[in-house]
Amino acid sequence: MAEGALLDAAMIETIMLTLKLATVTTVVLLLVGTPLAWWLARSRGLWKDVVATVVALPIVLPPTVLGFYLLIAMGPDSPLTALLGRKLSFTFEGLVVGSVVYSLPFVVNPIRNAFEAMGPRPMEVAATLRASPLDAFFTVALPLALPGLFTGAILGFAHTVGEFGVVLMIGGGIPGVTKVLSVTIFDYVETLQWAKAHILAGGMLAMSFVVILAMMLAERRLKKARR
Amino acid sequence: MIPPKSAMRIGCAALLALLVPTDPARAGETLAAVAANFTEAAKEIGTAFADATGHTVSYSFGPTGQIYTQITQGAPFELFLAADQARPERAEAEGYAVPGARFTYAVGQLVLWSPDPARVAGRDALAAPDLTHIAIANPRTAPYGAAAVEVMRALGVYDALAPKLVEGKSISQAHQFVATGNAEVGFVALSQIVGHDAGSRWAVPQEMYTPIRQDAVLLAAGADSAAAKAYLAFLQGPEARAIIARYGYGTGD
Structure with missing residues (x-):
């Protein structure tokens, strides 16, 4: 490492890649997770419980289980590969898919809770005011659930930054493509480059602390403003 | 059926047997x-x-x-x-x-291996145009990975193949990448595939890499x-x- 420079080029590359992965994953998660959370909050019956269970699975399953199945699912003989016409393993897109699955409950659950806390009243009032369901969703439900969306986005982002097992199993550690922060730190620890490991690991620790603290403070402020 | 009480007793006896060393000098x-x-x-x-x-x-x-x-x-x-x-x-x-x-x-003996019986006939397998990924162990931490890089350099193909290399954190993971078909070929340890006849392999000559x-x-x-x-x-x-x-x-x- 150059004298005075805290980060070398490889470290900057891995940081930028990780931020890109977390950003793309969070956007996809909000787009997929919000309708899913809405459906889970509003519907009844067995199907809802089954789907909610599937969404929650990544919380309890070890990343090796998810990584193993994702690796199989992205392999040459899988229906997914046939559908896409190419393998997803060892690609950035593959990591996004893996991260979306892995972080899904962390985004869906807070949004779902926000929708449930809102109760049926606001949507009923909107309907009596002749708002179409879609209109009411965007002008009433979504703004009311904003704290939940906010929490979900932050948790999804932070969880993706912190992901290790899944990216290790489907990524292949390609610099600039799939070699994210957690894998790079693992590499440094393995090769006894503890100074570099300390810089990245310490940075992640500080960032995670700031993100979670900021989230809690912002959430409280949002709730207060609502009252 | 063993009644619960005596089952309990048997269990306690078994536990005690575990705690008491039988013969410390020998076992x-x-x-x-x-x-x-x-x-x-x-x-x-x-x-x-x-x-x-x-x-x-x-x-x-x-x-x-x-x-x-x-x-x-x-x-x-x-x-x-x-x-x-x-x-x-x-x-x-x-x-x-x-x-x-x-x-x-x-x-350790390094082998270029594929589960596909037709893919690896020799070193030329590395030049196959339909090859998208070659799995190796992390060359910075795993000797088999370092040896794989040495072999590709010795063959003069390393620079051309570098974009196709995917790294497992260990030789086990490199093997897993190939076994699941996510990488078509990989440099693995002979010990990982020695029991299986399936697939095709090229035993890399020892003089091409530092003995592992x-x-x-x-x-x-x-x-x-x-x-x-x-x-x-x-x-x-x-x-x-x-x-x-x-x-x-x-x-x-």
Whole structure:
């Protein structure tokens, strides 16, 4: 490492890649997770419980289980590969898919809770005011659930930054493509480059602390403003 | 059906039997940290060792670099069977291992392998145009990975193939990438595929890479353990060497 420079080029590359992965994953998660959370909050019956269970699975399953199945699912003989016409393993897109699955409950659950806390009243009032369901969703439900969306986005982002097992199993550690922060730190620890490991690991620790603290403070402020 | 009360009694007796050592001088226990690539051979050697000496050995398998880091942080391992020479040497130099007991217990053989029976006929498999990914172990941490890079450099194809390389954190993961078909071919250890006839392979000639000598050392925690010393002796004996050779390793000299 150059004298005075805290980060070398490889470290900057891995940081930028990780931020890109977390950003793309969070956007996809909000787009997929919000309708899913809405459906889970509003519907009844067995199907809802089954789907909610599937969404929650990544919380309890070890990343090796998810990584193993994702690796199989992205392999040459899988229906997914046939559908896409190419393998997803060892690609950035593959990591996004893996991260979306892995972080899904962390985004869906807070949004779902926000929708449930809102109760049926606001949507009923909107309907009596002749708002179409879609209109009411965007002008009433979504703004009311904003704290939940906010929490979900932050948790999804932070969880993706912190992901290790899944990216290790489907990524292949390609610099600039799939070699994210957690894998790079693992590499440094393995090769006894503890100074570099300390810089990245310490940075992640500080960032995670700031993100979670900021989230809690912002959430409280949002709730207060609502009252 | 055993009535619950006597089942309880039997259970208590069994627990007590576990707690009371039967013959401490004869039946010792030792804990060995073993490089992941040696897993299967080590298990068989462990069984043979128990039959031959009455001692038992437990294993902790992992990547050599990780094991070494754990040893420096006070892991309770008594023996260290590494995937390289560097880490045992370093353990000796830094006082984590008992000096003078280090030896080469196995010499790894590098193989280019594919589960597809038609894919690997020789070194030309690396030039196949439909090859999208080549799996190797992390060349910075795993000797098999470093050897794979050496071979590709020796063949003059490394720069051309670099964009196709995917790294497993260990040789086990490189093998997994190929076995699941996510990489079409990979440089793996002969020991990983020695039991399977499926697929196709090219045994890389030894002169193309630095011999992958795997060294073993007695760690400081095992300095006074009779079982640990017995294991090292057994590992150098003919019975263990036969097992090691059967699992696709050279046995050094």
